[in-house]
Amino acid sequence: MTWLIACEYSGRVRDAMLARGIDAVSCDLLPTEVDGPHIQGDVTEQLQRRWAGVIAHPPCTRLCNSGVRWLAERDLWDDMRAGAAFFMACINANSDRVAVENPVMHGYAAAICGKPTFTVQPWQFGDPAKKRTCFWTRGLPALVPTSDMTAADARADCHLASPGPDRWKERSRTYQGIAAALAAQYGCAV
Secondary structure: OOEEEEOOOOOHHHHHHHHOOOOEEEEEOOOOOOOOOEEEOOOHHHHHOOOOEEEEOOOOOOOEHHHOHHHHHOOOHHHHHHHHHHHHHHHOOOOOOEEEEEOOEOHHHHHHHOOOOEEEOHHHHOOOEOOOEEEEEEOOOOOOOOOOOOHHHOEOHHHHOOOOOOHHHHHHOOOHHHHHHHHHHHOOOO
């Protein structure tokens, strides 16, 4: 059976799975950045199909702690609830093995989505970067770090990125080391 990599335009997790001989397809509203099996469109329908496993990267714009101040200031509560509902649709995907990734959530989103199963940092998987990443899982264990790097070896470049039209896109990419760990540790869990 095939793994669904939901809300992924970069192809990083999909390609890490394929490199290990695991059948995988990505799905996103955006076209894929690299050739490979990709469904361009709304992933909601795909989440209802049966999959070997699902790894999802739903948008965090209204759920992440860094944007909480805008909820009241710009009256974005409905957007936040819609984002949380989509996040929960990812968690409830039609598979026994599901991992949903997002940054640290603010309290309002966490009240709907629950607490993450575990968190990781890119430097724990060989990328010299700091960006706390949370995972909510069902039927899958916590990722085991693959690198002996420490936080002292890492930079917070993603948090210091200059403003611009593609800042969101660059900040949302899965780090290569985490993608490789997802493929190695979850892809064989079928």
